[in-house]
Amino acid sequence: MTNNKTNSTLVPSSIYTTLQMKITKRILGVLFIALVITCVYNYPKLNIISGFAAKSISSATFITHRDTTFTDTTDLSFFPIALAHEKIDTPNQYGTATVYGLMERKAIHRPGIGCALLPKDFDGEILYTKPNRTLIAVDAPYPYGNKPQKDTVFSELDYPAIQEAVASIFDTGSQKTQKTRAVLVLYKDQIIAEKYSSGLDQHSKLLGWSMTKSILATAYGVLAKQQKINIYDPAPIPEWKHDDRKNITIHNLLQMNSGLEWEEDYSSISDATTMLYLNADMTQLQRHKKAEHLPNTHWNYSSGTSNLLSGILRAQFRSYQEYLDFPYREFIDKIGMHSMLIETDIAGNYVGSSYAWATVRDWAKFGTLYLHNGNWNGTHIFDPSWVDYVTTPAPKSNGVYGAHFWLNASGFYPDAPKDMFSANGYQGQRIFVIPSKDLVIVRFGLIGDAGVDFNTFLSTLVNAVQH
Numbered sequence: 001m002t003n004n005k006t007n008s009t010l011v012p013s014s015i016y017t018t019l020q021m022k023i024t025k026r027i028l029g030v031l032f033i034a035l036v037i038t039c040v041y042n043y044p045k046l047n048i049i050s051g052f053a054a055k056s057i058s059s060a061t062f063i064t065h066r067d068t069t070f071t072d073t074t075d076l077s078f079f080p081i082a083l084a085h086e087k088i089d090t091p092n093q094y095g096t097a098t099v100y101g102l103m104e105r106k107a108i109h110r111p112g113i114g115c116a117l118l119p120k121d122f123d124g125e126i127l128y129t130k131p132n133r134t135l136i137a138v139d140a141p142y143p144y145g146n147k148p149q150k151d152t153v154f155s156e157l158d159y160p161a162i163q164e165a166v167a168s169i170f171d172t173g174s175q176k177t178q179k180t181r182a183v184l185v186l187y188k189d190q191i192i193a194e195k196y197s198s199g200l201d202q203h204s205k206l207l208g209w210s211m212t213k214s215i216l217a218t219a220y221g222v223l224a225k226q227q228k229i230n231i232y233d234p235a236p237i238p239e240w241k242h243d244d245r246k247n248i249t250i251h252n253l254l255q256m257n258s259g260l261e262w263e264e265d266y267s268s269i270s271d272a273t274t275m276l277y278l279n280a281d282m283t284q285l286q287r288h289k290k291a292e293h294l295p296n297t298h299w300n301y302s303s304g305t306s307n308l309l310s311g312i313l314r315a316q317f318r319s320y321q322e323y324l325d326f327p328y329r330e331f332i333d334k335i336g337m338h339s340m341l342i343e344t345d346i347a348g349n350y351v352g353s354s355y356a357w358a359t360v361r362d363w364a365k366f367g368t369l370y371l372h373n374g375n376w377n378g379t380h381i382f383d384p385s386w387v388d389y390v391t392t393p394a395p396k397s398n399g400v401y402g403a404h405f406w407l408n409a410s411g412f413y414p415d416a417p418k419d420m421f422s423a424n425g426y427q428g429q430r431i432f433v434i435p436s437k438d439l440v441i442v443r444f445g446l447i448g449d450a451g452v453d454f455n456t457f458l459s460t461l462v463n464a465v466q467h
Contacts, residue, residue, distance in 0.1 A: 043102075043103075044269055045080075045268070045269060046099045046102055046103035047103050047105070047120075047269075047277065047278065048269060048273045048277050048278075049080050049081060049083060049084050049097075049099050049103075050084050050097040050098055050099050050102075050103045050104065050105040051097075051105045051117050051276075051277035051278070052081055052084075052277060053076055053081055053084035053085075053086050053097035053105075054084075054086065054095050054096055054097035054105040054106060054107040054117060055105075055107045055115060055116075055117050055277070056071065056075055056076055056081075057071055057072070057076065057086040057088065057095045057097065057107075058088070058094060058095035058107035058108070058109055058115040059107070059114060059115045059207070059343065059355075059357070060075060061088050061090075061095060061109075062093060062095075062109035062114075062115060063109075063114055063115070063205060063341055063343075063357050064204065064205045064206075064357065066199075066204075068086065068088055070199055072086060074199075074446065075446070078446075083099050083100070084097045084098065084099050085097065085098055085099075085100075085101075093108060093109040094106055094107060094108040094109060095107050095109075095115070105117060105118075105277075106118045108126070110126070110127070110128045110344075111128075111130060112129075112130030112131060112133075112341075113127075113128075113129070113130065113131070113324070113341075113342075113343060113344045113348075114341055114342070114343030114344065114355065114357070115343060116343065116344065116345055116346040117277060117346065118346060119278060119279065119280045119346065120278075122280060122346065124280065124346070124347075126346060127320075127344070127346075127347075127348040129320060129321060129324060129348070130324070131321075131324035131325050131328050132321075132324075132325050132328070132329070133328055133333055133338075134328070134329065134333045135333065135338045138336055140377075142191065142361065143186070143189055143336070143361075143364065143365045143368050144189075144336070144376075144377045145336065146336065149190060149191060152190050154187065154188070154190075154192075156465060156466045156467045157187065157192065157464060157465060157466070158463075158464040158466060159192070159464075161460060161461075161463070161464040162185065162192060162193050162460075162461060162464045163193060164460070165457055165460035165461050165464070166183050166185065166193045166195050167195070168456075168457070168460075169183060169443065169452060169457050170183075170195065170197065171197075177447075177451050178445065178447065178451050178452050179427075179428075179445045179446035179447045179451060180197065180428075180443060180444070180445040180452070181196065181197045181200055181206065181444045181445050181446065182195070182196045182197065182200060182204075182206065182360045182442070182443070182444040182445075183195050183441075183442065183443050183444075184360050184361065184364050184441075184442040185439065185440075185441050185442075185461060186364055186367070186368060186439065186440040186441075187437075187438055187439055187465065188438045189368060194360075196360075202359060202360065202361055203339075203359060204359060204360075205339055205341070205357045205358060205359055206357065206358070206359070206360060206363075206429075206444045207355070207356075207357050207425075207429075208356045208357070208358065208363065208423070208425045208429050209354050209425030209426035209427065209429050210303065210306075210353065210354060210423075210424060210425040210426055210429075211356065211363070211423040211424065211425040211429050211430075211431060212306075212342065212351070212352055212353060212354055212355060212356035212425070213303075213306045213352060213353060213404045213423070214366075214390075214404050214405055214423035214431075215327065215332075215342065215352070215356050215366070215423075216306055216309060216310060216313070216350070216352035216353075216404060217254060217390060217403055217404035217405065218327075218331055218366075218369075218381075218382065219313055219326060219327050219330070219331075220250070220254065220309070220313070221374070221381075221382035221383075221386035221389075221390070222326075222330045222331055222381065222382050223313075223316065224382070224383070224386065225374075225380070225381075225382045225383050225386070228316065229250070229316065230250075231249065231250040231251045231254065232249050232250070232251050233249060233250060234246060234247065234248065234249055235248050235249060235250055235252075235253060235258075235308075235312060236312060236315065237287060237312075239287070239288075243291075244290075244291040245258075245260070245291050247294075247295055248260070248291075248295050249295065250309070250312065251403075252295045252296060253305050253308065253309050253312075254309070254390075254403040254404055255296075255299075255394035255395075255397075255401070255402070255403050256299055256300060256301055256302055256305055256394060256397070256401060256404075257295065257296050257297070257298060257299045257300070257394050257395060257396060257397070258291075258295055258302075258305060259291050259292055259293035259294055259295050259296075259297060259298055260286060260289045260290070260291055260292065260300075260302070260305070261289045261290050261291075261292045262286060262289060262300055262302040262304050262305070264300075264301050264302055264303060266426075271285060271286075271289075271302075271304055272303050272304070275303065275304055275307065275353075276303070276351075276353075276354065279345070280345065280346045280347050281345060281346075281347035281349065282304075282307040282310075282345045282347075282349060282351055282353070283307050283308055283310055283311025283314075283345075283347075283349050284311075285304050285307075286302060286304030286305050286307065286308040287308050287311070289304070296395050296396075297395070297396065298396055299394055299395065299396040299397040299398075299401065301401070303353035303354060304353070306352045306353040306404070307349065307351060307352055307353050309352060310349050310350045310351070310352035310353075311349055313326075313350075313352075314349060314350075320348060323350075324344075327342065327350070328340075330381070331369070331381045331382075334376065334379065334381060335365050335366070335368075335369055335376045335381065336362070336365060337358055337362040337363075337365050337366060338362070339357075339358045339359045339362045340356060340357065340358035340362055341356070341357045341358070342355065342356045342357075343355035343356075343357075354426075360442050360444060363431055363442050363444075364431070364440055364442045366423070366431060367423070367431040367432070367433050367440035367441075367442065368440050369381060370387055370421075370433050371433050371435060371438070371439075371440055373387045374386060374387065389402075389403055390402045390403040390404065390405045390421070391405060391407060391409075391419075391421045393407055393409050393410075398410055399412075400412055402421065405421050405422065405423060406421065406422045406423070406424045407420075407421050407422075408420040408421065408422075413454060413455045413458055413459075414455060415455050415456070415458070415459035415462075416432075416434070416455065416458040416459055416462060417434055417436050417437065417462060419434065419435050419436050420432055420433065420434045420458070421433055426448075427445060427446050427447055427448055428443065428444075428445040428446075428447055428448030428449065428451075428452055428454075429443070429444055429445070430442065430443045430444075430454070432458065434462065437462055437465045438465070439461065439462070439465065441458070441461060443457075
């Protein structure tokens with residue numbers, strides 16, 4: 001018979017406690033090192049976070065006159081921007097933001113040209129020159145004036161389907177998935193649907209983000225009509241004349257296929273975020289980038305290119321005042337977009353990539369101008385050929401991009417007409433123009449395709465036009 005004995009060694013509690021403390025200290029040491037590395041790695045990003053928050057809260061306060069709490073809980077409620085804490089100094093017309101008290105950024109308001117971030121250690125001249133505006137109310141119904149439209153019923157429209165489509169793109173109850181703020185639908189220049197989320201209405205100015213690029217392109221269309229510029233000429237940049245960039249044309253820049261290097265990434269310190277939140281003169285960064293490809297052989301979306309074009313536009317005029325006045329005098333105020341304001345950077349350049357504000361109804365006027373090929377109630381703002389130009393697919397863009405306008409030529413939205421084109425902006429800002437259906441559809445929100453089924457929305461509206 002075998003007796004099995006179990007031998008066990010008891011560890012004194014004092015030794016056990018000492019071992020436990022050593023392990024805990026090592027774990028805490030590792031965590032501390034990881035925390036330090038994380039902080040060191042992410043600290044520069046605080047500059048972008050606080051910069052975005054300071055610029056946003058200042059513009060929303062001084063341009064739209066919205067309550068700061070509203071802006072903080074809507075426009076600035078997403079990660080990591082929600083980490084910032086903003087303050088407004090109304091008497092001195094500026095806003096600031098920090099992240100847990102770190103990396104304070106300041107954005108100042110300049111009436112008529114909006115808000116601009118002050119770069120760190122900025123000691124240059126701050127321009128306060130205003131554009132001259134012609135804000136004359138036209139005695140006509142919208143969109144050619146601001147009087148109420150006559151009640152019109154179109155027999156070819158399925159009105160219940162239209163209302164259902166518009167309602168479906170807004171969140172209901174506690175939902176926060178589609179985040180639509182406003183929708184306006186025009187058919188044959190008549191408003192057939194209009195809806196806003198809580199806190200907004202037809203008088204609210206909304207930021208178009210990259211829809212501003214299409215405003216900038218229109219300035220070039222007007223210059224082309226006036227025969228003051230040839231977009232097929234080489235870009236007038238002296239530094240490019242003797243290197244690989246000498247053959248880049250304004251046309252290449254408008255189509256985003258210049259071949260210049262550029263990183264359009266908003267989740268890191270990229271070319272795009274450096275330009276918008278760290279640079280005083282936003283026209284310069286793309287200007288100094290190297291050529292990675294030959295012109296017309298590679299498409300690359302670049303907000304830097306748009307701001308470079310803004311700088312080129314500025315150089316077309318003899319004075320700064322003429323540059324400021326031009327877009328308002330030649331088309332913005334001509335078509336009654338009186339609520340529109342295009343912000344400049346601290347160096348005085350229009351931020352053509354990102355910063356135009358207007359009411360939804362005024363943004364819809366812009367779409368209507370393109371629906372009618374540049375003809376505004378008998379006044380030719382630009383030639384019809386300009387619409388053909390901006391809607392011609394840029395080489396290597398897979399049919400999704402023209403000249404600072406987005407296209408549906410390749411069926412990105414498969415159930416929407418192929419002739420549809422649009423001005424697009426960050427977070428799903430859209431002006432859809434559908435010539436074959438006489439439709440202009442405007443949508444503003446806080447999220448884009450990631451949260452909104454634009455294809456179903458568009459197809460429902462298109463199918464509701466029964467002709």
